[in-house]
Amino acid sequence: MSHPPPPARRSDEPPAARGRLFGRGTWHEAELVRDLLRTETVGGAVLLLAAVAALAFANSPWRAAYATLRDTRLGPSALHLDLSLGAWASDGLLAVFFLVAGVELKREFTAGDLADPRKAALPIAAAVAGVATPAILYAAVVTVSVAGGDALRGWAIPTATDIAFALAVLAVIGTHLPSALRAFLLTLAVVDDLIAITIIALFYTSSVNMLALAGATVPLLAWHVLLRRRVFNPVVLAVPALLTWVLVHASGVHATVAGVLLGLTVPVSRAVEDDPDRRSIAERLEHRLRPFSAGVAVPVFAFFAAGVTVVGGGLAESLTDRAAVAVMVGLVVGKAVGVLGGTWAVAKFTRAQLDEDLAWSDVLGLSLLAGVGFTVSLLIGELAFGSGSPRDDHVKVAVLLGSLCSALLAAVVLRLRERHYRSVHVRESADRDADGVPDVYEAQ
Numbered sequence: 001m002s003h004p005p006p007p008a009r010r011s012d013e014p015p016a017a018r019g020r021l022f023g024r025g026t027w028h029e030a031e032l033v034r035d036l037l038r039t040e041t042v043g044g045a046v047l048l049l050a051a052v053a054a055l056a057f058a059n060s061p062w063r064a065a066y067a068t069l070r071d072t073r074l075g076p077s078a079l080h081l082d083l084s085l086g087a088w089a090s091d092g093l094l095a096v097f098f099l100v101a102g103v104e105l106k107r108e109f110t111a112g113d114l115a116d117p118r119k120a121a122l123p124i125a126a127a128v129a130g131v132a133t134p135a136i137l138y139a140a141v142v143t144v145s146v147a148g149g150d151a152l153r154g155w156a157i158p159t160a161t162d163i164a165f166a167l168a169v170l171a172v173i174g175t176h177l178p179s180a181l182r183a184f185l186l187t188l189a190v191v192d193d194l195i196a197i198t199i200i201a202l203f204y205t206s207s208v209n210m211l212a213l214a215g216a217t218v219p220l221l222a223w224h225v226l227l228r229r230r231v232f233n234p235v236v237l238a239v240p241a242l243l244t245w246v247l248v249h250a251s252g253v254h255a256t257v258a259g260v261l262l263g264l265t266v267p268v269s270r271a272v273e274d275d276p277d278r279r280s281i282a283e284r285l286e287h288r289l290r291p292f293s294a295g296v297a298v299p300v301f302a303f304f305a306a307g308v309t310v311v312g313g314g315l316a317e318s319l320t321d322r323a324a325v326a327v328m329v330g331l332v333v334g335k336a337v338g339v340l341g342g343t344w345a346v347a348k349f350t351r352a353q354l355d356e357d358l359a360w361s362d363v364l365g366l367s368l369l370a371g372v373g374f375t376v377s378l379l380i381g382e383l384a385f386g387s388g389s390p391r392d393d394h395v396k397v398a399v400l401l402g403s404l405c406s407a408l409l410a411a412v413v414l415r416l417r418e419r420h421y422r423s424v425h426v427r428e429s430a431d432r433d434a435d436g437v438p439d440v441y442e443a444q
Contacts, residue, residue: 102263
């Protein structure tokens with residue numbers, strides 16, 4: 001799931017970048033993307049380690065202990081919060097992940113690239129097509145089979161991109177990928193997250209307690225007022241945040257939506273975001289929460305969600321489940337066709353051209369990389385089929401295999417262009433003035 005660069009000023013955007021797809025943008029934006037990639041890459045590495053540990057534990061002689069740990073229940077039953085550790089990870093810890101995503105959404109739509117309709121058109125079109133195409137392919141694969149009556153409930157599983165995993169792969173296979181393409185992947189993930197959140201709220205909520213949901217607006221407003229008054233004490237902020245989470249959970253809406261609501265109510269001012277000498281409220285909050293989200297919340301969720309047993313026939317059973325096959329088709333084929341097709345459509349109807357240093361094979365590689373789904377895909381699988389159910393286990397295997405296939409295919413395509421990327425990087429690094437900024441980023 002999603003993490004765009006902090007909003008960047010665009011007054012210094014080189015004229016050559018205008019009217020082109022994946023134009024270079026500004027040097028300031030390129031530096032911000034580079035810094036953010038370091039954070040996300042580390043988070044992706046930790047996430048990968050957690051997933052591998054879960055798979056090893058779940059397929060070891062101690063697999064029963066893993067299941068016992070995951071299903072251990074904690075919490076006050078009076079508040080209907082006697083949840084298993086796995087549920088606490090998906091409902092509780094992932095709310096922090098979605099809180100960070102909500103802050104990013106607010107910043108992007110208020111002061112970032114998505115605030116500019118011209119720049120927003122490309123990632124929005126690519127993201128929408130990248131969600132619709134795998135969903136349609138999933139439904140088609142399931143419909144033409146005898147997969148079972150509930151198989152269609154998983155239509156949204158292959159629609160999400162795990163940006164942390166994708167960037168971890170990108171850090172290995174595309175070290176010199178142009179910053180514009182990296183920024184596109186990050187921004188596309190923002191829209192992808194927004195669509196995923198909407199899908200969870202609308203299609204995976206069976207009933208809603210309107211009184212509890214309405215009650216959540218009170219602590220939500222208190223959270224907003226505290227931040228507007230620049231209260232950053234974590235203990236003070238935790239009170240309205242936890243109350244909002246408890247009430248949203250009690251309403252029947254998935255508790256991660258509380259995180260999004262909290263993120264979207266964080267005050268964001270474009271003037272402050274564009275001022276390099278000031279740290280905005282949103283930036284400070286995101287800076288404090290991101291390490292916990294990337295280093296603890298998401299990896300712990302991955303540890304409890306990815307532990308599926310494949311030994312003793314589990315893998316074969318998964319590959320014969322048409323819902324699992326549909327997930328793999330959606331991730332590997334649907335995501336690539338959707339993102340590439342959406343990008344091509346923008347180029348076709350706006351008559352924009354690719355930046356001179358890029359080729360459509362670059363876009364294909366990035367589109368394949370969008371098929372690396374994990375966190376949100378696993379969450380939707382649990383919501384669709386029930387945590388621990390046989391079909392949920394099959395879907396987990398499909399998400400892992402589909403993501404692996406997408407990463408390998410993206411590696412093949414992008415590595416073919418690595419020599420070109422390196423030559424461009426060397427040329428731009430050599431052409432620097434005394435200010436240290438490559439000449440290609442200077443206004444002409």
